[in-house]
Amino acid sequence: MSPFPREDFGRLTLYAPDRRPVAVDLSDNTNQWGTHPAALERIRAATADDLARYPELYADVLRDQVAATFGVPRACVATGCGSDDVLDSTFRAVWGPGAFVSYAAPTFSLIEPFAHVNGMEAHAVSWRDALDDPGRLLQGRPALVYVCRPNNPTGEMAPRTWVERLLELVGEGGPLVLLDEAYADFSGETILREATGHRRLLVARTLSKAYGLAGLRIGFAVGAPETVLEVEKSRGPYKITRLGSEAGAAALADLGGWMATAVSECVENRTRLVEALTERGLPPCDSRANFLLIRSLSGSAKDDALALRAEGVAVRPFSDIPGFGDALRVTVGPWPLMQTFLDALDRVRSR
Numbered sequence: 001m002s003p004f005p006r007e008d009f010g011r012l013t014l015y016a017p018d019r020r021p022v023a024v025d026l027s028d029n030t031n032q033w034g035t036h037p038a039a040l041e042r043i044r045a046a047t048a049d050d051l052a053r054y055p056e057l058y059a060d061v062l063r064d065q066v067a068a069t070f071g072v073p074r075a076c077v078a079t080g081c082g083s084d085d086v087l088d089s090t091f092r093a094v095w096g097p098g099a100f101v102s103y104a105a106p107t108f109s110l111i112e113p114f115a116h117v118n119g120m121e122a123h124a125v126s127w128r129d130a131l132d133d134p135g136r137l138l139q140g141r142p143a144l145v146y147v148c149r150p151n152n153p154t155g156e157m158a159p160r161t162w163v164e165r166l167l168e169l170v171g172e173g174g175p176l177v178l179l180d181e182a183y184a185d186f187s188g189e190t191i192l193r194e195a196t197g198h199r200r201l202l203v204a205r206t207l208s209k210a211y212g213l214a215g216l217r218i219g220f221a222v223g224a225p226e227t228v229l230e231v232e233k234s235r236g237p238y239k240i241t242r243l244g245s246e247a248g249a250a251a252l253a254d255l256g257g258w259m260a261t262a263v264s265e266c267v268e269n270r271t272r273l274v275e276a277l278t279e280r281g282l283p284p285c286d287s288r289a290n291f292l293l294i295r296s297l298s299g300s301a302k303d304d305a306l307a308l309r310a311e312g313v314a315v316r317p318f319s320d321i322p323g324f325g326d327a328l329r330v331t332v333g334p335w336p337l338m339q340t341f342l343d344a345l346d347r348v349r350s351r
């Protein structure tokens with residue numbers, strides 16, 4: 001019998017969040033201030049060669065800039081077509097017979113599919129249990145432990161001491177710890193640099209959120225050279241476009257400029273939105289990211305999201321978050337957009 005289609009692919013589906021056009025889209029945590037001007041400038045200066053010729057094999061322009069921006073050696077930097085690609089490649093790199101991934105749940109919705117598509121099971125440990133005892137993530141000897149910090153969709157941040165304890169328990173021979181810092185720019189705290197000297201730690205980053213480059217698909221990870229080499233092999237050559245590598249590098253070179261301004265406004269508006277939601281009896285989870293998670297208005301997050309969409313605002317619904325129930329995740333943006341969201345929320349609630 002033909003092995004195609006794969007039997008274990010039966011449980012996989014295409015990723016299908018509601019992406020229909022809407023006036024104000026606060027559903028995907030992209031940068032509501034726009035995009036990094038230095039990246040846009042590089043794209044606008046594109047030549048025929050940028051498109052006609054193959055890019056560098058392993059995105060060295062981008063790797064060199066990540067190295068310069070964060071003060072790490074180039075050999076400690078892996079890249080990918082978005083950090084999704086870095087995560088997927090890392091999962092593939094740890095695969096072996098019986099290998100599985102463990103993670104603190106709820107977390108990034110693509111973790112289970114990435115495990116499954118790479119022929120692995122994904123074991124969820126509840127966020128509270130994992131926070132009480134990081135050793136719970138090591139039960140059954142996983143090949144990989146995924147932790148998102150700050151966590152999507154709650155915005156909560158595992159303390160630094162917790163990560164250090166987890167790494168202590170992992171030791172030299174334990175699983176690889178994949179720390180997803182997609183929102184670290186908003187939390188102002190990172191352990192990216194420490195990863196260069198730790199063979200069991202890989203820290204993933206993206207330019208899709210704080211840098212406003214989700215459409216360009218640029219992600220990277222920092223770890224020990226031996227770890228990074230395996231991820232680069234797993235991902236393969238030519239995955240970053242020439243324009244992506246150079247525009248991404250241009251944005252990273254300007255660390256204190258556009259990005260820092262957008263992030264500080266975002267953090268201010270996050271505080272202001274927490275107050276506005278709390279006044280309405282909807283206190284959000286304690287977030288260090290560019291989004292807030294609130295309880296469902298009606299008990300059904302899907303219904304709420306549709307009602308808000310009818311008012312011109314998209315948020316991301318989540319079903320049955322443990323200890324929280326149905327919930328809505330809303331991206332923080334410039335205040336006029338937040339006011340539009342609050343007005344839509346008030347209209348939906350007054351019905």
Ligand SMILES: *Cc1c(COP(=O)(O)O)cnc(C)c1O
Nearest residue numbers: 082083084108152182206208219
């Ligand atoms: C948005 C997001 C990513 C990343 O995305 P790319 O666009 O693929 O770089 C990765 N991890 C988490 C937790 C995210 O929320």
